[in-house]
Amino acid sequence: MIQSILLKNFRNHETFKLEINKPFVYIYGENGSGKTSILEGIYFCSTTKSHRTSDEKELIKTNEMFAQVVIKNDDQTYEIVVSKFGKRTKVNHVEKRKLSEFLGHLNVVMFAPNDLELIQGSPLVRRQFMDFELLQVDKSYLNHLNTYKKVLKQRNSLLKKVDIKDDYTFLNILGDQLYEQGIILINQRKQFLDELNILFKANYQKFSQNVVDIIYKPDQDEASFKKHLQKQQRQDILYQTTLTGPHRDDFFIRFNAFDSKTYTSQGETRLIVIALKLALLEWIESKTNHKVVLLLDDVLSELDQQKQDIFLKTLPKQHQIIMNSVMPIDMDHIQMIELTKERTHVKL
Numbered sequence: 001m002i003q004s005i006l007l008k009n010f011r012n013h014e015t016f017k018l019e020i021n022k023p024f025v026y027i028y029g030e031n032g033s034g035k036t037s038i039l040e041g042i043y044f045c046s047t048t049k050s051h052r053t054s055d056e057k058e059l060i061k062t063n064e065m066f067a068q069v070v071i072k073n074d075d076q077t078y079e080i081v082v083s084k085f086g087k088r089t090k091v092n093h094v095e096k097r098k099l100s101e102f103l104g105h106l107n108v109v110m111f112a113p114n115d116l117e118l119i120q121g122s123p124l125v126r127r128q129f130m131d132f133e134l135l136q137v138d139k140s141y142l143n144h145l146n147t148y149k150k151v152l153k154q155r156n157s158l159l160k161k162v163d164i165k166d167d168y169t170f171l172n173i174l175g176d177q178l179y180e181q182g183i184i185l186i187n188q189r190k191q192f193l194d195e196l197n198i199l200f201k202a203n204y205q206k207f208s209q210n211v212v213d214i215i216y217k218p219d220q221d222e223a224s225f226k227k228h229l230q231k232q233q234r235q236d237i238l239y240q241t242t243l244t245g246p247h248r249d250d251f252f253i254r255f256n257a258f259d260s261k262t263y264t265s266q267g268e269t270r271l272i273v274i275a276l277k278l279a280l281l282e283w284i285e286s287k288t289n290h291k292v293v294l295l296l297d298d299v300l301s302e303l304d305q306q307k308q309d310i311f312l313k314t315l316p317k318q319h320q321i322i323m324n325s326v327m328p329i330d331m332d333h334i335q336m337i338e339l340t341k342e343r344t345h346v347k348l
């Protein structure tokens with residue numbers, strides 16, 4: 001469990017310090033008071049990434065030199081500092097130069113409003129979701145993914161040069177390599193979505209009677225990918241790019257008989273994504289044997305009162321949860337924090 005959080009020069013927080021004394025923390029405050037930034041800080045210290053920007057200098061408070069997050073859990077202290085020179089991470093005050101030494105200890109799952117893109121966005125968003133979650137729990141997945149991308153790039157640049165009459169020896173070699181790595185990705189993604197689907201359905205049922213399913217849409221299966229790379233190589237040569245493979249994969253959420261991307265309302269989509277995140281939390285725990293902290297950013301908005309009540313009642317009790325909203329709620333056994341401008345600027 002996270003025991004304390006310190007943000008320094010992080011977004012609008014000059015110094016924000018929070019000692020946690022209950023498993024369920026609820027932060028409320030007006031728009032722009034820095035609620036999302038607190039969750040972003042925790043996420044950043046867990047994953048070394050922001051969930052809302054790829055430009056990490058944005059995290060540094062205006063006119064400051066660095067931003068810092070320090071998180072203490074039961075027995076460790078994690079620290080991340082970002083400046084214009086890059087990022088540095090420490091565990092128990094000892095610098096960790098290798099990302100792999102820092103990652104994987106403080107596990108979080110975040111729900112944020114832009115996660116609706118998982119349903120509404122392009123296939124790229126869903127491929128990134130599958131890849132990001134898989135590589136977190138299985139380091140070998142990252143190797144296969146990187147090799148696949150490298151071979152794909154080589155093959156595509158060769159396809160731009162090669163002529164229909166040329167000798168295809170090297171193209172064939174690259175095709176074989178692509179296939180070898182590609183089927184590992186396809187099989188791992190399939191297994192991930194199969195396992196996630198079971199947990200997802202169970203979580204979604206708590207909110208609604210609708211029938212939902214995660215449906216993997218691999219661009220190719222094992223057999224057809226091989227066939228394509230061999231028999232339809234001519235097409236790739238004509239189009240000068242690798243037309244098929246796991247780099248074109250997708251999945252969708254079937255909602256009753258429909259594709260939720262075009263069918264479900266904003267509120268329904270939100271519940272689907274929330275159930276997906278709760279499933280993900282259970283999935284990561286089952287794979288890693290580590291406790292996962294749930295971060296919920298503005299999760300209640302766009303849910304009607306009844307759905308909000310169900311949601312708060314069904315929140316997993318055995319997990320640490322840190323959530324925020326604009327309004328306070330009436331609930332026992334939670335640590336309520338009102339975020340005010342004064343709090344953000346507290347001097348230590």
Ligand SMILES: Nc1ncnc2c1ncn2[C@@H]1O[C@H](COP(=O)(O)OP(=O)(O)O)[C@@H](O)[C@H]1O
Pocket residue numbers: 010011012029030031032033034035036037038057058059060061062
């Ligand atoms: N690097 C930064 N320096 C100073 N202020 C920032 C920085 N980045 C964002 N902000 C400001 O921080 C405020 C808090 O943002 P946010 O955490 O999203 O608020 P909330 O979630 O409470 O609505 C916003 O008003 C934003 O303009």
Ligand SMILES: [Mg+2]
Pocket residue numbers: 035036037298
């Ligand atoms: Mg916010």
